[in-house]
Amino acid sequence: MAASSLLSLMFLISTLLLASSSLSVALSPTTFTIPLSPIFTKNQPSDPIKTLNSLASSSLTRAHHLKHPKSKPPLTKTKVFSHSYGGYSISLNFGTPPQTISFILDTGSSPVWFPCTSQYICIDCNIDPSKIPLFIPKLSSSSKFIDCQNPNCARISSSNPLSGCQGCNCSQACPYFFQYGLGSTLGLLLSETLDFLEKLFTNFLVGCSIFSTQQQSAGIVGFGRTPESLPSQLGLSKFSYCLISQRFDDTSESSDLVLYRGSSSDARTPGLGYTAFRKNPSFIPEYYYVDLLKVIVGSKSVNIPYKYLVPENNTNGNGGTIVDSGTTLTIMEKPIFDAVATAFEAEMVNFTRASAYVEALIGLNLCFNITGLKFEKIIFPELTFEFKGGAKLELPVVNYFVPVDVGNSSFVCLTLVTDSTVDSVGPAIILGNTQQQNFYVEFDLENDRFGFRKQNCNK
Numbered sequence: 259m260a261a262s263s264l265l266s267l268m269f270l271i272s273t274l275l276l277a278s279s280s281l282s283v284a285l286s287p288t289t290f291t292i293p294l295s296p297i298f299t300k301n302q303p304s305d306p307i308k309t310l311n312s313l314a315s316s317s318l319t320r321a322h323h324l325k326h327p328k329s330k331p332p333l334t335k336t337k338v339f340s341h342s343y344g345g346y347s348i349s350l351n352f353g354t355p356p357q358t359i360s361f362i363l364d365t366g367s368s369p370v371w372f373p374c375t376s377q378y379i380c381i382d383c384n385i386d387p388s389k390i391p392l393f394i395p396k397l398s399s400s401s402k403f404i405d406c407q408n409p410n411c412a413r414i415s416s417s418n419p420l421s422g423c424q425g426c427n428c429s430q431a432c433p434y435f436f437q438y439g440l441g442s443t444l445g446l447l448l449s450e451t452l453d454f455l456e457k458l459f460t461n462f463l464v465g466c467s468i469f470s471t472q473q474q475s476a477g478i479v480g481f482g483r484t485p486e487s488l489p490s491q492l493g494l495s496k497f498s499y500c501l502i503s504q505r506f507d508d509t510s511e512s513s514d515l516v517l518y519r520g521s522s523s524d525a526r527t528p529g530l531g532y533t534a535f536r537k538n539p540s541f542i543p544e545y546y547y548v549d550l551l552k553v554i555v556g557s558k559s560v561n562i563p564y565k566y567l568v569p570e571n572n573t574n575g576n577g578g579t580i581v582d583s584g585t586t587l588t589i590m591e592k593p594i595f596d597a598v599a600t601a602f603e604a605e606m607v608n609f610t611r612a613s614a615y616v617e618a619l620i621g622l623n624l625c626f627n628i629t630g631l632k633f634e635k636i637i638f639p640e641l642t643f644e645f646k647g648g649a650k651l652e653l654p655v656v657n658y659f660v661p662v663d664v665g666n667s668s669f670v671c672l673t674l675v676t677d678s679t680v681d682s683v684g685p686a687i688i689l690g691n692t693q694q695q696n697f698y699v700e701f702d703l704e705n706d707r708f709g710f711r712k713q714n715c716n717k
C-alpha cells in the first residue's frame with residue numbers, strides 16, 4: 259500500500275471515529291429492529307440430497323475464500339452451484355425517496371452493495387435481475403458517486419485488491435471489485451442515505467453494482483469489523499440476531515436483527531454466555547474471532563492441537579475460529595474434523611457408518627445408516643462448543659445431524675464439513691449459520707464480546 263493511501267485511510271478512520279463518538283455522546287441509546295428471513299431453494303428442485311450436497315459444496319467454496327481473504331480472484335471460473343443456498347436476508351431502505359433492497363446478512367465480509375441501475379447483469383445467479391428491486395441512483399436526490407480523489411476510494415481499494423483507481427488521481431468515479439467465496443460483484447462506489455424511518459444516516463458508503471456473478475440475493479450487507487461495514491459506518495455499539503430454523507425452503511417467517519447505537523454500558527443480557535472476541539491477526543482485520551477451547555462429543559472432549567485453536571499473527575493467519583452468518587455449514591480443517599468424526603463414531607457404535615459412495619452422494623463427510631429407526635427417537639451424542647470464559651454452545655441435535663433418505667435406506671449425517679481441499683491457511687474453524695439456528699446471538703462491539711443463549715427464534 260502506498261504511503262499516501264495509508265495516510266488517507268488513517269485520516270478517514272479518524273474522521274469516522276470522531277463522527278461516531280460525538281454522535282454517541284449526543285444521542286441516548288437507540289435501537290433499530292429489522293426483520294431477518296432465511297433464503298433457501300427459491301425455484302430449486304425439492305431433492306434433499308442435491309440440496310445438502312450443494313450446501314456442503316458452497317460452504318467449502320466459501321471457506322476457501324474466507325481462508326484467503328487477500329487473494330486475487332482465481333483465473334479459472336469457480337464451480338457453479340445451481341442448487342440451493344442457505345443464507346439469511348434483511349431489507350434496507352436507501353436513497354431519497356427510499357428504495358427498498360434485500361441483502362444477505364454477512365458477518366464474514368465488510369462491504370455493503372446493492373444491484374444498481376436498470377442495466378444490472380447477474381451471471382449464474384439464483385435471482386432474476388428483472389424480477390428483483392434494483393437501486394436506481396437517478397431516482398434518488400441524495401445519490402453521489404465517489405470519485406478517485408475522495409479518500410473513501412483509497413479506503414475501499416486498500417482492503418479489496420483490484421478496487422480503487424489504480425494510481426489515477428482523477429475525477430472519474432471510484433470502481434470496486436469484491437470477491438466472495440461464491441461469486442463476485444463490481445461497480446462504482448456511491449454515497450447514499452440509509453433510511454431507518456426513525457433516523458436517516460447520510461453519506462453512507464455503498465457499492466452500486468453493475469455486474470455480479472453467482473449471487474443468491476440482491477445485495478450483501480457486510481457486518482465485518484473493517485471501516486466499510488454497516489456496524490462501523492453507523493457506529494453501532496452492538497447488534498444481535500436469532501436465526502430461525504432452516505427448513506431448506508422459502509418461508510414468510512422472519513425474526514429480528516437488532517442494531518444498537520450509543521453506549522449500553524457493560525450490562526450483560528440476562529441468560530447469555532459470553533466470550534471475548536479475540537484480537538484479530540493484523541492481516542485479517544475483518545472477521546470475528548472467538549476463542550473456541552473445546553469441542554465436546556458426548557461426554558468426551560475431543561483432542562484438538564492448540565495450533566488450530568489460535569490464529570497466527572502473520573499474513574496467513576492460520577488457525578482460530580470465526581463466527582460467520584454467511585457460511586451455511588460449519589467448516590473444520592481436516593485434522594480437527596477427523597478427531598470430531600472419530601469421537602462420533604465411538605459414540606455411535608450401534609450404527610453402521612455409510613459407505614464412502616453414499617457419503618459422497620450426499621456430500622457430507624460422516625453419515626450413519628439408521629434404516630428402520632425414527633430420527634426423532636434416536637438418542638444422539640451431544641455436541642458442545644466450549645469457549646474461553648466458560649460459555650458453552652450446547653447444540654440441539656438438528657443443528658448438527660440431518661436425516662437423509664437414499665433409496666430405501668435412511669441415514670443421518672453430521673452437518674459439519676471438511677474437505678482435503680480446504681487449505682490449512684486462514685481460520686481453522688468457521689462457525690456457520692446452521693449451527694447458530696435457534697440461538698439468540700449478540701455481537702457486543704462496545705465490550706468486544708460474543709454472547710449467546712438457546713432460544714426458539716420462530717415466533
Ligand SMILES: *[C@@H]1O[C@H](CO)[C@@H](O)[C@H](O)[C@H]1NC(C)=O
Binds near residue numbers: 262263407427
Ligand atoms: C489527488 O489530487 C488532490 C487534488 O488535486 C490532492 O489534494 C491529493 O493529495 C491527491 N492525492 C493523491 C493520492 O495523490
Ligand SMILES: *[C@@H]1O[C@H](CO)[C@@H](O)[C@H](O)[C@H]1NC(C)=O
Binds near residue numbers: 537538539540571
Ligand atoms: C500482530 O503483530 C503486529 C505487528 O507485529 C502487532 O502490532 C499486533 O498487535 C499483533 N496482533 C496480535 C493479535 O497479537
Ligand SMILES: *[C@@H]1O[C@H](CO)[C@@H](O)[C@H](O)[C@H]1NC(C)=O
Binds near residue numbers: 605608
Ligand atoms: C448399543 O446397543 C446395546 C444393546 O442394545 C446397548 O446396551 C448399548 O448401550 C448401546 N450403545 C450405545 C453407545 O448406545
Ligand SMILES: *[C@@H]1O[C@H](CO)[C@@H](O)[C@H](O)[C@H]1NC(C)=O
Binds near residue numbers: 627
Ligand atoms: C442400511 O441398513 C439396512 C438395515 O440394516 C440395510 O438393509 C441396508 O442395506 C443398509 N443400506 C445401505 C445403503 O447400506
Ligand SMILES: *[C@@H]1O[C@H](CO)[C@@H](O)[C@H](O)[C@H]1NC(C)=O
Binds near residue numbers: 665666
Ligand atoms: C424399495 O422397496 C420396494 C418395496 O418395498 C422395492 O420394490 C424396491 O425395489 C426397493 N428399492 C430399492 C432401491 O431397493
